[in-house]
Amino acid sequence: MPSHNLKQGPVTLYAQLANILRDRIHTGVWRQDDPVPTLDELTEEFSLARVTVRQAIQLLVQEGLLSSHRGKRTYVTWKAPEMSDQPIFSSIGSIDDTPETYTVDRLEYDEFDQLPPRLLEEGLDAGPYVRIRKRDLYKGIPYACSETYVRLALYRQFPPGGETVSKITRLVRDATRPRQITGSELIRVSMPTEDESQQLQCLQTAPVARISRVLLDADKTVALFGNYTYREREFCLTRDITGLLRE
Amino acid sequence: MPSHNLKQGPVTLYAQLANILRDRIHTGVWRQDDPVPTLDELTEEFSLARVTVRQAIQLLVQEGLLSSHRGKRTYVTWKAPEMSDQPIFSSIGSIDDTPETYTVDRLEYDEFDQLPPRLLEEGLDAGPYVRIRKRDLYKGIPYACSETYVRLALYRQFPPGGETVSKITRLVRDATRPRQITGSELIRVSMPTEDESQQLQCLQTAPVARISRVLLDADKTVALFGNYTYREREFCLTRDITGLLRE
Numbered sequence: 001m002p003s004h005n006l007k008q009g010p011v012t013l014y015a016q017l018a019n020i021l022r023d024r025i026h027t028g029v030w031r032q033d034d035p036v037p038t039l040d041e042l043t044e045e046f047s048l049a050r051v052t053v054r055q056a057i058q059l060l061v062q063e064g065l066l067s068s069h070r071g072k073r074t075y076v077t078w079k080a081p082e083m084s085d086q087p088i089f090s091s092i093g094s095i096d097d098t099p100e101t102y103t104v105d106r107l108e109y110d111e112f113d114q115l116p117p118r119l120l121e122e123g124l125d126a127g128p129y130v131r132i133r134k135r136d137l138y139k140g141i142p143y144a145c146s147e148t149y150v151r152l153a154l155y156r157q158f159p160p161g162g163e164t165v166s167k168i169t170r171l172v173r174d175a176t177r178p179r180q181i182t183g184s185e186l187i188r189v190s191m192p193t194e195d196e197s198q199q200l201q202c203l204q205t206a207p208v209a210r211i212s213r214v215l216l217d218a219d220k221t222v223a224l225f226g227n228y229t230y231r232e233r234e235f236c237l238t239r240d241i242t243g244l245l246r247e
Numbered sequence: 248m249p250s251h252n253l254k255q256g257p258v259t260l261y262a263q264l265a266n267i268l269r270d271r272i273h274t275g276v277w278r279q280d281d282p283v284p285t286l287d288e289l290t291e292e293f294s295l296a297r298v299t300v301r302q303a304i305q306l307l308v309q310e311g312l313l314s315s316h317r318g319k320r321t322y323v324t325w326k327a328p329e330m331s332d333q334p335i336f337s338s339i340g341s342i343d344d345t346p347e348t349y350t351v352d353r354l355e356y357d358e359f360d361q362l363p364p365r366l367l368e369e370g371l372d373a374g375p376y377v378r379i380r381k382r383d384l385y386k387g388i389p390y391a392c393s394e395t396y397v398r399l400a401l402y403r404q405f406p407p408g409g410e411t412v413s414k415i416t417r418l419v420r421d422a423t424r425p426r427q428i429t430g431s432e433l434i435r436v437s438m439p440t441e442d443e444s445q446q447l448q449c450l451q452t453a454p455v456a457r458i459s460r461v462l463l464d465a466d467k468t469v470a471l472f473g474n475y476t477y478r479e480r481e482f483c484l485t486r487d488i489t490g491l492l493r494e
Binding site for chain 2: 006009010011012014015016018019020022023026027028029031059117118119169173181182183184185186187188189190191192193194203204205206207208209210213215227232235236237238239240241242244245246
């Protein structure tokens with residue numbers, strides 16, 4: 001076990017300790033329904049003040065990783081995500097099958113003559129575009145917020161109010177069909193801005209995944225450009241690398 | 248522009264501000280060689296003390312995102328990653344072509360009768376395994392640290408010292424050839440532990456990507472299981488989603 005030598009810095013001591021304990025949960029060292037060590041044990045292990053350890057535990061309780069009931073032991077409540085080719089992060093996997101557990105809120109619309117500067121620079125700008133800012137929820141809990149630019153000519157082909165119940169990527173795909181649409185994504189890790197941490201109801205100490213997505217029409221014009229921010233716990237991408245191994 | 252209303256919390260004010268500014272750089276709002284706003288302008292925009300803004304800028308200078316020379320303006324030095332199917336994060340893309348810019352250090356070896364608890368639960372445990380802990384460097388700068396379990400019978404087929412110059416995934420693949428090897432990865436975002444932030448020379452405020460990788464032999468036994476932690480800036484995955492769109 002590495003020796004921990006926590007120091008004051010940009011992140012408070014209790015948040016640093018929470019990071020270490022969160023990691024034990026996410027990597028399966030502490031598993032669902034396991035009791036976690038007592039305050040005394042953690043105080044001793046990390047050579048920290050009892051109040052600091054208590055704050056770290058409270059942070060993980062707030063995040064829904066640990067249970068806490070006065071006078072009872074603390075248990076791990078977080079369950080490792082199921083292996084799946086269609087993790088919650090991907091609105092692609094489920095675009096043909098928008099379940100009732102999926103809802104959208106806080107839609108905002110703006111119109112732009114051109115696309116903003118973007119990391120994913122593929123394709124030709126073909127404005128005007130509608131920008132839709134929104135929040136996606138699963139069973140009422142926000143898991144992603146996004147801004148999506150849709151070419152106005154395509155947006156006008158959406159069924160009325162379609163974007164309030166369906167994934168925008170799906171609507172764009174359907175509006176361009178049967179033309180040859182292509183798409184790519186760029187995935188990075190980052191920290192939430194204050195606005196995002198409020199929208200996602202996550203803490204600013206919890207990282208996020210950022211996905212940029214571009215869909216190109218047959219003529220290489222940008223049909224959709226979107227920036228999506230996913231909560232740490234809701235982001236989990238699995239991929240088959242067999243092809244890469246056999247190249 | 249969203250209004251920023253930064254509050255004291257688990258993350259210090261200057262680190263919160265650094266998160267917002269880092270995001271402007273990563274999303275291309277501020278681009279390489281652009282001058283950033285002056286301290287006075289940022290102080291006004293965020294309604295923060297001048298010392299707080301200065302600390303945030305210093306943090307980004309330490310991270311190599313901004314330049315800073317006394318008496319001169321501050322410029323963006325970070326360059327957006329090139330679009331590529333083989334980002335630095337993937338030791339797969341380059342396993343057949345280990346360039347001279349790739350080095351390994353701090354190797355530690357241990358032997359285990361069985362695999363540890365793991366998120367990626369595919370395959371059959373077939374111990375004993377050698378666990379290799381190491382750090383990967385690109386042009387002398389650490390970009391990932393990892394622990395990799397290799398089935399002992401396969402490890403013994405490595406060329407002597409192979410893992411000090413080559414990717415372990417490559418050596419395992421070559422040791423199992425021409426059998427049918429399959430592989431999968433699970434990718435998550437997280438915060439570095441104190442040990443990882445030291446190894447990667449990154450700050451504990453900067454998030455990391457965590458990759459779990461499993462390679463299975465033809466008989467479904469686990470040939471390799473590895474946990475890899477990548478620095479925020481060195482992780483960038485691109486993927487083609489055209490197939491998903493046309494399903």
